[in-house]
Amino acid sequence: MIIGNSTLASLALLRPGVKRRRLSSYDQTGGNSDWWEFAPGETRAIARIEGPGSIKHIWCTMFCDAKHVFRKVVLRMFWDGESEPSIEVPIGDFFGMGHGMSKDFVSLPLQMSPQDGRGFNCWFPMPFGEGARLEIVNECDAQLNFYFYVDYEEYPAGTDMSAYGRFHAQWQRVNPVQGWADPKVRWADGNSDLRREAWKVPNLTGENNYVILEAEGSGHYVGCHVDIDIFSRQANDWYGEGDDMIFIDGDPIPTLNGTGTEDYFNTAFCPKSEYSAPYHGVILYQGTDDWPWRGKNSVYRYHIEDPIFFEKSIKVTIEHGHANKLTMDYSSTAYWYQTEPHKHYLPLPSVDLRLPRL
16 A cells, blocks of 8 residues: 655545544634643643554644743654654744744745744654654643644554654754854954964864764654854854764764755855745844844755665764854754664753743
8 A cells, every 4th residue: 555645746646545634623612712721831642543644744833921932832742652752842843943933934844834933834744553642741831722733644454554764853952062262263353364274173073063863773864953043252153164974874984974054054155044945944044234143043954855864873963163163052953764662862951951042
């Protein structure tokens, strides 16, 4: 049985036995109170699905009289009866943007839609063999009103799902990543001799790189978004020039080497304009004429056409500035498919360690 189709070319394919299902927050009395209420500190499953299937689309929006809601509300997903979640991510970050913010943008797998990006959409397919459970955790100090759709396909009992990896997502943050550069050795100071000497500092092993993902098992990495806050003009300005270095199946040196932060995210020459495309984009830029790249920046790269495969392990890293010379607040969400069991996750940081800088 063919269990999935996602292109116009295969849309006409008939798929007998597949059923469209939905779980949502609709008012079962027939009224218009189409939300679920979560008390402060409450955890509740919004979806419990039994048997083989695949989630095809998730939409949600929410209201809560609290600050930084999108970093305080957490989304968890469990596949096939596992006891530890394969996904445990602050909800705004899961849907493609960090800093506890929402903003209109369009990529192929993730979108934030009007009004003001508060319509969250995920199109990553999420197959499972025995069942799925989705949970919302309200770590706000106020009631959360949560609206949702979980649209999925139900497959006939006994459908073999072993050929399909399970979807995973993980959030990371290092606040701040520590850079070694003297403040005077900066692009903005215009001293070409100092800049040339700084660019000679080597980093061949990836030591002290920011780690976007470290996973064990067999699968493929399908991308990330990285969210950077430049909070000190003395420490650094332009956040780029940090090379991506990806280690596959235990290679001691990078299997895949990149040429700079802006290059990995498919942009060029210190971008100052917001832009979103199916697979890459700059969806937040807060720089000014007198201080370019100040404040919060968000960039994404999704490997939809070019997933990065691994048989035993993968470690996705990126330098924070050339050879890790810059000091910044770095956070990220990585997305990948793999066999279970997955590597044990460290506990999600507490709310105070997830809050964006003011």
